[in-house]
Amino acid sequence: MRAIVPVIAFWTVFQMGGSAPLFAFGAEEGTVVRESINRNRVEILEELMEFLTLPNVSGNLDDILENARHLQKLMERRGIRTQIVDQERAPLVIGHIEFENAQRTLLLYAHYDGQAVDESRWVDSKPFAPILRDGTLEEGRVLELPAGGEILDDWRVFARSASDDKSPIVAMLAALDALEETGQTPTSNLIFVFEGEEEAGSAHLPELLTEYRDLLRADAIIVADGPVFITNAPTVYFGARGIVTLELTVYGAARNLHSGHYGNWVPNPAQRLANLLASMKDDSGRVLVEGFYDDLKPLTPAEEEALESVPGVEARLMEEFAIGSTEGDRTLMRAINLPSLNVRGLRSGWTGEQARTIVPDRATASIDLRVVESIDPARQVERVIEHIRKQGFYVVSSEPATETLRAQPKVALVTSAWGYAAHRTAMGDPLCVTLLEALRSQFGEVVALPTLGGSVPLVVFKEKLGNDLIIGLPIVNPDNNQHSSNENLRLGHFYRGIESFAVLYTMPGLSD
Amino acid sequence: MRAIVPVIAFWTVFQMGGSAPLFAFGAEEGTVVRESINRNRVEILEELMEFLTLPNVSGNLDDILENARHLQKLMERRGIRTQIVDQERAPLVIGHIEFENAQRTLLLYAHYDGQAVDESRWVDSKPFAPILRDGTLEEGRVLELPAGGEILDDWRVFARSASDDKSPIVAMLAALDALEETGQTPTSNLIFVFEGEEEAGSAHLPELLTEYRDLLRADAIIVADGPVFITNAPTVYFGARGIVTLELTVYGAARNLHSGHYGNWVPNPAQRLANLLASMKDDSGRVLVEGFYDDLKPLTPAEEEALESVPGVEARLMEEFAIGSTEGDRTLMRAINLPSLNVRGLRSGWTGEQARTIVPDRATASIDLRVVESIDPARQVERVIEHIRKQGFYVVSSEPATETLRAQPKVALVTSAWGYAAHRTAMGDPLCVTLLEALRSQFGEVVALPTLGGSVPLVVFKEKLGNDLIIGLPIVNPDNNQHSSNENLRLGHFYRGIESFAVLYTMPGLSD
The missing domain is CATH 3.40.630.10 (Zn peptidases)
Known part of the structure; x- marks a missing residue:
């Protein structure tokens, strides 16, 4: 074996002659x-x-x-x-x-x-x-x-x-x-x-x-x-998917309100958030945001072939994860070669022992968007924001002023963080x-x-x-x-x- | 003034003759x-x-x-x-x-x-x-x-x-x-x-x-x-509305999973919950659960008249609450004379500083249902459960066994508590x-x-x-x-x- 710059004794000792094969490892x-x-x-x-x-x-x-x-x-x-x-x-x-x-x-x-x-x-x-x-x-x-x-x-x-x-x-x-x-x-x-x-x-x-x-x-x-x-x-x-995260807050009244005295008159932000999220992705897992899949580059024949030869793990994972269905009918490998919209967290009011009979003042969803090669994460965020606008929300990027909340029928705060692109x-x-x-x-x-x-x-x-x-x-x-x-x-x-x-x-x- | 059983001196002192009018207070x-x-x-x-x-x-x-x-x-x-x-x-x-x-x-x-x-x-x-x-x-x-x-x-x-x-x-x-x-x-x-x-x-x-x-x-x-x-x-x-509360949990995998490795293949319970809640109530505030308004008794003419004479407070409340729209176009009084479905809390995964790039293992909504006279709260809960079933969920009333989660495409845990009926x-x-x-x-x-x-x-x-x-x-x-x-x-x-x-x-x- 031949290291060109063998600076340390240990290494030098083991040096061998020039007979080592150039492509070893048969x-x-x-x-x-x-x-x-x-x-x-x-x-x-x-x-x-x-x-x-x-x-x-x-x-x-x-x-x-x-x-x-x-x-x-x-x-x-x-x-x-x-x-x-x-x-x-x-x-x-x-x-x-x-x-x-x-x-x-x-x-x-x-x-x-x-x-x-x-x-x-x-x-x-x-x-x-x-x-x-x-x-x-x-x-x-x-x-x-x-x-x-x-x-x-x-x-x-x-x-x-x-x-x-x-x-x-x-x-x-x-x-x-x-x-x-x-x-x-x-x-x-x-x-x-x-x-x-x-x-x-x-x-x-x-x-x-x-x-x-x-x-x-x-x-x-x-x-x-x-x-x-x-x-x-x-x-x-x-390759690896890229990622960008979004935080989305929908507003109700300026404070939590009694759900009996004001419920089904004052807007419920938890309901509005649910309706908004539902408008983004259907039960089959397809993201409904316009243009979400537009820049998706088809897999090359080599990639297709590689995908097909990845061993099937779906049955084993469904057993391990205790799930009786998956999002859509795709294999795991097909799924991760697509851009995704994932709700990673929801917060509004209280549940369980802490539950109170209120209309919450706000509801927040934390979302991650994964992108694959050729889809720009910043553009993907823009598409989601545009979708939110189309659902009638006035979109702000920092805590909205009271005047804004009064003036707009529906207000959503959207912020995004730590994004980088995919590479393949x-x-x-x-x-x-x-x-x-x-x-x-x-x-x-x-x-x-x-x-x-x-x-x-x-x-x-x-x-x-x-x-x-x-x-x-x-x-x-x-x-x-x-x-x-x-x-x-x-x-x-x-x-x-x-x-x-x-x-x-x-x-x-x-x-x- | 004439108390029939004036046991205490104080009271007795002030007793007066029989001349007090039977319907005083002109x-x-x-x-x-x-x-x-x-x-x-x-x-x-x-x-x-x-x-x-x-x-x-x-x-x-x-x-x-x-x-x-x-x-x-x-x-x-x-x-x-x-x-x-x-x-x-x-x-x-x-x-x-x-x-x-x-x-x-x-x-x-x-x-x-x-x-x-x-x-x-x-x-x-x-x-x-x-x-x-x-x-x-x-x-x-x-x-x-x-x-x-x-x-x-x-x-x-x-x-x-x-x-x-x-x-x-x-x-x-x-x-x-x-x-x-x-x-x-x-x-x-x-x-x-x-x-x-x-x-x-x-x-x-x-x-x-x-x-x-x-x-x-x-x-x-x-x-x-x-x-x-x-x-x-x-x-x-x-009268007053009656109330019954519901807690609704939708399941994903048995544990939180990495949203990159498994996201958009493993079911996302936060998304499924959002889609389910969205199926229950539209943006105009109308509850879409079948039969939800069926037993609603029309207001009597006296009640209608009373409702109409309640002073309008909507503009003032919208200002105070800093809201630019309400749920539907009804007055507050019309709204509270209807049964309601109110999402009072949402929990799944984490948001804000705590957010993690996961697919949450479950998502929970806490809901209160208000009922008005003639609508049975227990029946109303049944209608909501039936609605959840119609959305493809297998409904359980206690924490589901792993085998159930594996066997059913979608599982929802629904519990309800402290209900009583309305009275008018x-x-x-x-x-x-x-x-x-x-x-x-x-x-x-x-x-x-x-x-x-x-x-x-x-x-x-x-x-x-x-x-x-x-x-x-x-x-x-x-x-x-x-x-x-x-x-x-x-x-x-x-x-x-x-x-x-x-x-x-x-x-x-x-x-x-």
Whole structure:
């Protein structure tokens, strides 16, 4: 294996001659890499667990910086040249490593910060004192790490960021070790971008990507965040929906009024809100806002084919979620390749024990709009506002004055926040095809998703780095309790994820 | 004035010869009674304020009993024979007084318990340390009670139960004094029923009315609770809407789900609830539930005429409430003579700062249904449930089992609580006509409402006492902050209320 700039002794020791294949990882190489990973399961896990002991709640700058420095050491041990930029605000760890005869450069993104923690809700463990169980939270027993012993696929590590998103980082580095140990050289130069502010909203990432654009030039961007598809098969995604949120308040009288004395004379804002929301979406799940689907770009044949080959999960999910119907008759995959309008919250007056016989003074709905490639989120918001106007509402963007409320038959306050667009990478691009083929040759079944249902700001990389080949390569288990207490990583997924990165690093060059 | 059983010295002293007119209260008698009340403004107010110093939060039995005993003394001082029944649970004060040549018996109902208090929210006063202001809370200055001095109509007393409902009780008693002082004898025997459990829901009242039914035989029942009409004119009401409440929960998945990964595939219960509520009532305020208006009895000509003569308050209320439209084009009075369906609360997921990008697991609406005379509240609930079924929901009455949620396309939990029917007294009854004429002769303008918009369980008196001549005679100001902090009584209304009871007691006999 041949790293062009082997700065650290450890890395140098393992350097090998120029005989390494340019497109490794046929069945044989895949097997030896897997064996190498399996031989080193304990050591790899120890490296992860040590990393997990460092508190990393997003926003705690001192902690974040300590994580960045630890990460820097892990990277430099592999011969990666590193720098930590923006240490005063949002420390971003950037690493570079080049290889002889590399065919391209790949930029790998992950984040090392984590969500806030509520220690009291962690069972038998603490967020930054990782423990091992021989199964899920519900069924697994707590284990000691068996020094030199066997580690089974179903075992799990419980800690903050065990899955989101420290394990992908450790997996990216361990993949280099496995290639090293088995005498294989990556076919791509690698740039690592590890963010410390993702869970706080990535406020500085766009600026930093712009500032370091020249350092971050790559042929493709690999995002390693989020879980694999719910069937647990290895997963690649080529896009993600964008999102914009709306808050919508409809007004009644200036104060709550007695529903007997004034009810069915004074306007009821809860009823008006219900009628307005009902006008936006029918029972089959079709959004009735004019133009909502207008800019929808048809899926390409490659995307269509990918969609059709995603395993059917509907029956299983309906059982798990205890639902007897879905919104419309579409498959989950068809649904998430459409723009959506989702009422995520309703508030008006009181219900249950607190209920009072009033006509509420106002009613609020919180809505998220997901958009897919080619639909502009700002335009989508405008369409919804136009729809609200057509229902007879006078739309304001801040708390309306009393005079406005008196003058207008119906008033709605609409505000919108944190939007970004969708992105969809062309699945037919040779690099995408090559990666999928390489992964399938290693794993057999691989799920290729044209679009993630969730929103990941892939578009930021596209906009700031001018690169639209952005591919998601998640590795962790979907039942990982991400963002919550008892976050966990299934180790079978983790070790397989290391293989995935090894496949990525050694996939055939474009010229081959 | 001639009380048949004058047990107390005070009362006896004022007895007069048989020359008192049987139907007093022409213009002249009205004037002398008013003058008597005005002469005694300070003493009457002192009696009220002393009563208001007794804590009377409903449910505090010791306090309630102390109020009952105090009340007993006030009554016996006027020669009323009293008893306190059900002292262990819900002390009910019953009083009787008969007069020579009385033409009928009237039962007067009020309550002496009060709503709970939050002392911290009372401005410059405490709930049970009444103070006087020379105006409203916002504009009035705090005053000392001027011993022997002048008391103006706009002055107000601030204390719990100042308006709801101790002042009507004191007014009923002071009216006897004024008649006594001016040498007039009531034309009706009087029964007083003062309840100590009204604000806690009157759980024992039906049972007590049944038990003491023989003691409570009367020609008509006068209920003195609630405020006068919003124009502040003297008010009589002849009915009240009944009420029944509904809570309606619509289900999505068994837990909140990520709105990106599962949104617009998994059913959104907030959207389904909105669509369901929209199917129940259109933008013009018409309830679309089949049969909702079927049992509506047309207003009688007398009721129609009364409705037409209620002063128009719509423009003023629209200004005050800051609304630019109403539900439908009806007047307030037309509206409250219809059954209603009012969404009093909505809850699903989160809004505002707490909003999360989820598909909520459930959505709940709290609804009250008001009914008018001749519409059965239980039947009305059934109609709404039938409507929900017609929208494709499987309706359950307790938390549905997972198996039910899996088996049914749409599931709704519907529960209903505390219902009672409406009551409407025939306004054409000679007693009603006589009372209205007598009040109009005293005051000029009197508002006669066929139905109160709010719900008062008049029907309990009808059902338990077999008496359907039930008339509301409220006296207090509508802006009294009833049930809230800084509850208050405008004294002009109070003194006028005393006159109203004097008119009631001396209205012409049926035979005249």
